[in-house]
Amino acid sequence: QPEEPRYLNFKHSQPGSGLNRYSSTLTREHDFPAAQAMLYAAGVPNEHVLKTYPQVGIASVWWEGNPCNMHLLDIGKEAKKCIEKQEMLGWQYNTIGVSDGIAMGGEGMRFSLQTREIIADSVETVTCAQHHDACIAIPGCDKNMPGVVMGMARHNRPSLMIYGGSINPGYSKLLQKPINIASVYEAHGGYLYDSLKNPSDPSQTKEDLLNDIEKHACPTQGACGGMFTANTMATAIETMGLTVPGSSSTPASSPAKMRECQKAAEAIKICMEKDIKPRDLMTKKAFENALVMMMALGGSTNGVLHLLAMAGTAEVQLELKDFQRISGKVPFIADLAPSGKYLMVDLFEIGGIPSVQKLLIVAGLLDGSTLTVTGKTLAENVESWPSLKQGQEMIKSLESPIKPSGHIEILYGNLAPNGAVAKITGKEGMKFVGKAKVFNKEHELDDALNKGQIPRGENLVLVVRYEGPKGGPGMPEQLKASAAIMGAGLKNVSLITDGRYSGASHGFIVGHISPEAVVGGPVALVKDGDTITIDADNNRIDMDVSDEELKQRLSEWKPPKMPVTRGVLAKYARLVGDASTGAMTDLF
Numbered sequence: 001q002p003e004e005p006r007y008l009n010f011k012h013s014q015p016g017s018g019l020n021r022y023s024s025t026l027t028r029e030h031d032f033p034a035a036q037a038m039l040y041a042a043g044v045p046n047e048h049v050l051k052t053y054p055q056v057g058i059a060s061v062w063w064e065g066n067p068c069n070m071h072l073l074d075i076g077k078e079a080k081k082c083i084e085k086q087e088m089l090g091w092q093y094n095t096i097g098v099s100d101g102i103a104m105g106g107e108g109m110r111f112s113l114q115t116r117e118i119i120a121d122s123v124e125t126v127t128c129a130q131h132h133d134a135c136i137a138i139p140g141c142d143k144n145m146p147g148v149v150m151g152m153a154r155h156n157r158p159s160l161m162i163y164g165g166s167i168n169p170g171y172s173k174l175l176q177k178p179i180n181i182a183s184v185y186e187a188h189g190g191y192l193y194d195s196l197k198n199p200s201d202p203s204q205t206k207e208d209l210l211n212d213i214e215k216h217a218c219p220t221q222g223a224c225g226g227m228f229t230a231n232t233m234a235t236a237i238e239t240m241g242l243t244v245p246g247s248s249s250t251p252a253s254s255p256a257k258m259r260e261c262q263k264a265a266e267a268i269k270i271c272m273e274k275d276i277k278p279r280d281l282m283t284k285k286a287f288e289n290a291l292v293m294m295m296a297l298g299g300s301t302n303g304v305l306h307l308l309a310m311a312g313t314a315e316v317q318l319e320l321k322d323f324q325r326i327s328g329k330v331p332f333i334a335d336l337a338p339s340g341k342y343l344m345v346d347l348f349e350i351g352g353i354p355s356v357q358k359l360l361i362v363a364g365l366l367d368g369s370t371l372t373v374t375g376k377t378l379a380e381n382v383e384s385w386p387s388l389k390q391g392q393e394m395i396k397s398l399e400s401p402i403k404p405s406g407h408i409e410i411l412y413g414n415l416a417p418n419g420a421v422a423k424i425t426g427k428e429g430m431k432f433v434g435k436a437k438v439f440n441k442e443h444e445l446d447d448a449l450n451k452g453q454i455p456r457g458e459n460l461v462l463v464v465r466y467e468g469p470k471g472g473p474g475m476p477e478q479l480k481a482s483a484a485i486m487g488a489g490l491k492n493v494s495l496i497t498d499g500r501y502s503g504a505s506h507g508f509i510v511g512h513i514s515p516e517a518v519v520g521g522p523v524a525l526v527k528d529g530d531t532i533t534i535d536a537d538n539n540r541i542d543m544d545v546s547d548e549e550l551k552q553r554l555s556e557w558k559p560p561k562m563p564v565t566r567g568v569l570a571k572y573a574r575l576v577g578d579a580s581t582g583a584m585t586d587l588f
């Protein structure tokens with residue numbers, strides 16, 4: 001722990017002891033009459049309200065071109081109404097966000113991860129600049145959740161999150177089965193390798209099938225509905241106590257999502273009254289609980305990066321080895337997409353996340369004593385919640401799990417001295433040995449896949465490098481490649497990268513290799529034909545190249561030219577740190 005708080009210390013902004021202790025800087029007497037004039041203009045009805053009501057910022061990551069975010073303004077409006085009922089002022093504002101699904105088109109993906117920092121910067125900036133007493137954040141898509149929580153941890157004023165919620169599943173009439181966003185990516189792989197077929201009607205072309213899947217995969221508002229990154233982060237954050245119970249599993253289109261705003265308004269008032277601040281909740285124990293939930297549900301590898309960054313922001317010591325420790329002891333019990341068959345809306349129907357928390361608290365895996373935004377502990381919150389529905393098959397018992405330990409494996413070795421993150425559900429085995437085939441940048445691999453140039457037969461380890469936080473820049477996701485590999489049924493390949501994977505990815509994949517290639521990490525030194533061994537039993541990732549040979553290769557290695565030197569990605573590449581510490585931009 002640092003001796004002194006390293007964030008700006010708002011000594012002058014804490015004159016009062018009421019709930020409006022920050023905003024009273026503006027509203028007491030006539031120290032800042034211009035501020036008061038502007039607040040009246042914005043809708044404050046009278047002096048009593050101005051002088052006594054606390055001011056709550058409502059930060060939604062609203063924008064309309066994406067199902068994950070399109071409804072967040074409406075949730076914000078409802079939250080504002082509920083805040084006003086509690087005799088508080090609610091001020092809505094937005095931060096930017098991007099859709100991972102849409103950014104995935106080519107170079108757009110490089111802009112995705114850094115939006116987490118822009119969102120955190122925005123929430124910190126508006127809360128502090130506008131003297132808000134509290135903060136309610138309403139995120140939807142992947143980077144939104146860690147972004148708003150990092151912002152909350154920085155300003156550290158009473159805060160909570162209302163998750164936008166999951167999308168409903170779609171239905172393909174042609175295939176006569178439910179589909180979701182992962183079905184689209186995989187259908188694309190099948191399309192490229194001519195294996196997209198309807199077994200019950202061979203007359204349908206692959207164009208017909210892909211068109212049908214595209215049109216019907218996303219029928220409503222809401223974030224990608226499996227245990228992809230958005231739901232991984234939402235469930236982790238709820239388990240850390242930063243939402244009211246049930247927020248992460250309440251579907252985006254359900255009336256219960258709107259009703260949640262009332263509970264959130266009550267909770268934020270309790271946080272202000274009891275002075276419960278984000279960093280009071282974001283303790284080491286709370287992070288460990290988040291990790292337990294992530295392992296039990298089979299969360300996305302992006303969760304590793306984001307939880308490290310959230311902890312780093314809250315100045316909590318959380319390291320890669322904590323993920324391995326907890327993954328080693330928590331059974332993987334949820335049959336959720338992408339590796340399983342159910343979606344978050346299905347989990348809502350059988351009890352939702354609080355019912356899963358209840359199960360894990362009883363089993364002694366979750367520590368129920370951690371504080372939450374309701375002012376009660378996690379255990380108290382779920383006490384009266386129903387247990388998982390009798391006869392359900394989605395959440396397995398801890399005695400007969402899908403896998404006795406978690407699916408996240410932290411690997412070290414001469415390819416990743418600072419660590420790498422693998423998602424290994426065991427379906428594809430625990431060990432993979434193959435010959436390296438190296439791609440500098442993702443598009444080289446995409447081209448090879450599009451041309452059907454990855455041979456079947458001999459085991460291959462496809463190495464995609466110069467795609468780390470600095471090198472990408474922006475650590476883009478390799479979803480297209482991993483999904484195309486699954487879709488094409490290429491069982492002889494494993495994919496490793498210093499970039500990331502989408503939460504919708506599965507298969508034998510390793511990401512976040514660090515140090516990254518662009519700073520001279522050993523992944524930069526791999527050559528075609530080197531033998532690479534990925535051994536999840538022993539948590540190793542190695543190439544069979546001697547230390548002397550690696551030294552020799554390093555002496556001949558030259559860092560590539562940065563692909564951008566101006567604009568937001570150039571700034572990002574300069575500031576961003578190693579993936580093994582969360583790829584943060586304010587850690588110097």
Ligand code: FES
Nearest residue numbers: 068101141223224
């Ligand atoms: Fe937004 Fe998947 S693209 S959650």
Ligand code: MG
Nearest residue numbers: 100142502503
């Ligand atoms: Mg994603």
